[in-house]
Amino acid sequence: MIAVIDYDAGNLRSVEKALAALGEQPEVTRDPQVIRTADKVILPGVGAFGDAMENLRRFGLVEPIRQVVEKGTPFLGICLGMQLLFESSEESPGVEGLSLLPGKILRIPPQEGLKIPHMGWNSLQVRPGARLFRGLPEEPYVYFVHSYYLKAGEEAIVAATTQYGVEIHASVERGNLFGCQFHPEKSSAVGRTILKNFAGLGQ
Numbered sequence: 001m002i003a004v005i006d007y008d009a010g011n012l013r014s015v016e017k018a019l020a021a022l023g024e025q026p027e028v029t030r031d032p033q034v035i036r037t038a039d040k041v042i043l044p045g046v047g048a049f050g051d052a053m054e055n056l057r058r059f060g061l062v063e064p065i066r067q068v069v070e071k072g073t074p075f076l077g078i079c080l081g082m083q084l085l086f087e088s089s090e091e092s093p094g095v096e097g098l099s100l101l102p103g104k105i106l107r108i109p110p111q112e113g114l115k116i117p118h119m120g121w122n123s124l125q126v127r128p129g130a131r132l133f134r135g136l137p138e139e140p141y142v143y144f145v146h147s148y149y150l151k152a153g154e155e156a157i158v159a160a161t162t163q164y165g166v167e168i169h170a171s172v173e174r175g176n177l178f179g180c181q182f183h184p185e186k187s188s189a190v191g192r193t194i195l196k197n198f199a200g201l202g203q
Contacts, residue, residue, distance in 0.1 A: 001038050082181055119145045
């Protein structure tokens with residue numbers, strides 16, 4: 001069973017539907033026990049970094065998230081869910097993230113001709129051997145919606161990058177922890193493959 005964490009941060013149903021279409025049995029939940037016993041866990045999300053961290057604390061979800069990550073359960077953060085895995089965000093100064101991975105979330109710098117938020121399809125430069133991207137063509141196209149981007153603290157965890165005025169760390173991977181700044185559930189066949197690869201980890 002794949003637990004999809006519900007912390008009032010939106011985007012749950014599209015992730016749930018995408019997983020169900022792959023034949024998985026997702027469970028949208030904020031029950032700590034369901035999260036702890038899940039085979040895999042997804043933290044989706046759209047919205048503001050500070051509000052999201054406040055909700056995770058309010059629903060008592062920070063500790064269960066730390067426990068499943070520590071236990072080695074495959075864990076995927078999507079969009080805001082990926083940003084929360086890191087230390088802090090310029091969007092919410094003074095708010096500490098989950099700090100499960102090293103790095104900071106920065107605002108995409110304004111540039112002439114560059115629309116913010118960044119909305120649309122971009123190609124990825126994928127690191128060889130990145131597990132979420134198995135079976136995909138070189139430079140796959142995926143769908144982004146965001147105003148802030150990850151600057152990872154360690155190059156070794158960066159699984160894919162894209163360019164949008166700056167180099168954006170678009171996907172990360174370390175052990176059982178994965179993150180996508182883009183939305184696999186809205187990225188057509190490429191996104192389905194990414195979710196399928198995540199669902200198949202350890203099988």
